[in-house]
Amino acid sequence: MTTQFRSMPATQLRPPLVPAVTRGDASAAAALHTIDLCSSYGDRGVLTNVSIECPVQQVTAIMGPSGCGKSTLVKALNRTLELTPGARVTGGGVFFRDQDLYAREVDNRAVRKVIGIIHQRPQPFPMSIEENVLFGVRFHQRLTRHQRHDLVEACLQRTGLWTEVRDRLHQPAHQLSGGQQQRLCLARTLANQPEVLLMDEPCSSLDPASTERIEQLVAELKRDYTIVIVTHNVSQAKRVADRVVLMMEGQVLEQGEAEQVFDCPRTTAGADFLAGRIG
């Protein structure tokens, strides 16, 4: 199923919006990295000199107390930050396979297709479940009815929704439960055939059972995707993360392998956060 899912007919792709940002062999160690990234909302600086690495096919957890700039960072990674009025990247860069995503000739739509994002609150589009999955695909590709059906099934299978919704694909998506909606959002992002998945606190509005389901999915999906997950839940990060970035007040406090950061944090502030003394 996985191979079929990943080998959607490349010939039918629209001409790439930017040649440099296309699917290729996942060879580089870090799929995504930032160098001295700075951003601000209006005059207020949010991120200062953030340099992180997100290795291929690993889960990188970005953690830190509320308001430390986690969401800003993760949105800057796929150029959705600029959708927020007043927010912009003021310095440094984000690199996907050594291609600067903020270079002048890069099309932000191509970036968002290759680096998908799941938001905190699931936001189903005002259409049927099936059309939700096809939302991005209908724009990016021209598929036959048969291919579309296969893609919908594959994406919903992947997120464990297929058996739950196969009989009501044509019903409005808002009728699903919160957890199902979040998995639908994941499915429609997967339908875009991204290489990187960004998740901005994907479980914060879900019940424990749905949270567990999403965490399972993260563990399964990392075989095929590079995943960056924002969370302020330390135990969740311990369960899913291979690599951890700890942030505080818009700066990277420490980063490294998950075990190393959790077992022996280098900074006192980091230790305090992981022990629940700052939050």
Add this chain to the structure above:
Amino acid sequence: MASNPQWRLHQPRALLAERLFVAGAWIAGSMGFLLPVAIIGYLLVNGIGVLSWEFISAPPRGYPLGLHGGILPAIQGSLAVTMVALGVAFPLAVASAIYLAEYAEHPRFVAIMQFLAECLAAVPALLFGVLGYGLLVVQFGLGISALAGGLTLAMMMYPVILIGSHAALQSVDRSLRESALAMGVSRAYVIRRALLPRAWPGIIAATVLAGSHAVGSAVPVLFTAAVVQTRSAPSLDSPVMTLPTHLFYLVSEAVSFEHAYGTAFVLLVCLLFANTCALVLRRRLRMRGE
């Protein structure tokens, strides 16, 4: 404990105030029901004598004209003028609203445009009539015609549809916009597939409001489109009769008050019919937009 007024369980004054409030709300609320029912009933009672199939299917006859016969040309004319107005104002106003809500970047520019639209909506119908006469009828040489009248009404409807559509688009959740754009699709695609389905009910509501207002007003078409009598079916380049101007003529020349009541009743029924259609459409769109 009973001696302490704070602990009294029975509070007659509060109860009385509550009852008065409820009664007041009931009276105010029933006005909204009674007013339209009373108007329709009054017109029906006074105009029932002339209401017949012939009344809506025959041209006016008699001397003075309108004493006998029907009002078919006026119905056709009103329909023609409104279609022209809707056909012009609706796409323009919705496009302007989309631009203001989704593309215009400077908040100050949007605020100024909004203010101007509100000013335009507050301009009296008479001024639109004079403008339409001076500009369309005389300057552009359209003459007294359905086209000139329709365009004048379009000018009147434009700000109302614009304001309503803008509000409808703005009320769509910001995060829906963001989630949709995060799929790497174009802004136009997001507007078409995610935002407009949510906004249609509001846009339709504004359009119906603007449309029914325009259909019912005599002044803008009085100088630009209307004549007392036409013999042919309405065409764009010839003058037409309309329901409100025919009504105005019947009353001001004291031709026949019974025919005037009948005409008013037909006008009202047309508006109610249009409103009902819009209601059904809105409900359908709302269901689809969820």
